[in-house]
Amino acid sequence: MSSNTILEVKDLCKTYIINKRQNNVLRNVNFKVSEGEMVAVMGPSGSGKSTLLYTVSGMDKMTAGDVKFCGRELSKLRENELSKMRLDDMGFIFQQMYMMKNLSILDNIILPAVKSDKKKESRRDTLKRGQELMRKLGIIEISDNDINEVSGGQLQRACICRSMINEPRMIFADEPTGALNRTSSDEVMDELEKLNKEGTSIMLVTHDAKVAAKCSRVLYIVDGNINGEYNIDKGLSLRDRERGLNNWLMEMGW
Ligand SMILES: Nc1ncnc2c1ncn2[C@@H]1O[C@H](COP(=O)(O)OP(=O)(O)OP(=O)(O)O)[C@@H](O)[C@H]1O
Numbered sequence: 001m002s003s004n005t006i007l008e009v010k011d012l013c014k015t016y017i018i019n020k021r022q023n024n025v026l027r028n029v030n031f032k033v034s035e036g037e038m039v040a041v042m043g044p045s046g047s048g049k050s051t052l053l054y055t056v057s058g059m060d061k062m063t064a065g066d067v068k069f070c071g072r073e074l075s076k077l078r079e080n081e082l083s084k085m086r087l088d089d090m091g092f093i094f095q096q097m098y099m100m101k102n103l104s105i106l107d108n109i110i111l112p113a114v115k116s117d118k119k120k121e122s123r124r125d126t127l128k129r130g131q132e133l134m135r136k137l138g139i140i141e142i143s144d145n146d147i148n149e150v151s152g153g154q155l156q157r158a159c160i161c162r163s164m165i166n167e168p169r170m171i172f173a174d175e176p177t178g179a180l181n182r183t184s185s186d187e188v189m190d191e192l193e194k195l196n197k198e199g200t201s202i203m204l205v206t207h208d209a210k211v212a213a214k215c216s217r218v219l220y221i222v223d224g225n226i227n228g229e230y231n232i233d234k235g236l237s238l239r240d241r242e243r244g245l246n247n248w249l250m251e252m253g254w
Contacts, residue, residue: 007067008032011066012052025048026052027225031229035199036201040212042221044222045207047221057069091162094173099162101146101148103147112165157187171201172204173204175206175207176192212245216232216234
């Protein structure tokens, strides 16, 4: 494994069995993500994008294959080691936002830090870091709100703050802009791009070519296999990146 590979996936398979019927959702998936990359996963509905994200991030068990994150093979980790890795080194932005209803937005954001012993700090310092992140994402005014007292875009930005609180090496995001209008979507992507520029690796699932055009590479998955990948030339204008990506997606049968 080269020194700058953060995620290495080899022959990954995931099979669900429902009513004794096998559904081979991921079939021998192979790819690598280098440290500092921002990779989009695209493909038709039901092709296995979310399953891929869940499996490589250790949220869901693989059926076969190897997944190495930061040089450690997930299948060899004990449950508590895997939980610690997820808490300390990975950030998650998932569609079902898993925010706690009885906590304020700020308390939700700092929850992963409260659970982790990565940073030895006082609750006051944790709160301060949470507030700094909220300020950075432009949502400090909703610190004390309940999760049902904010807009979709604000909630999504709160999720980004929460995914960042333990300063993870990589963020996994499932349709981070899926429920947002174009303006909020652009704002959320701006924030993810900023985090990526600061060094956080990102892997996100999206149906939106405008979102994917802001990444460095796109993996295209069909029927549980990666059918192709497209490197995005960051030297081009966003418009030209989108145009190039759309042409490629059409070739892939998008
Ligand atoms: N927990 C589960 N149990 C059983 N089958 C599942 C489970 N999760 C996903 N599947 C099946 O796996 C297949 C791939 O689903 P997945 O959600 O990964 O696709 P997707 O590409 O993310 O789709 P979409 O773009 O519609 O979100 C589908 O056939 C789905 O029914």
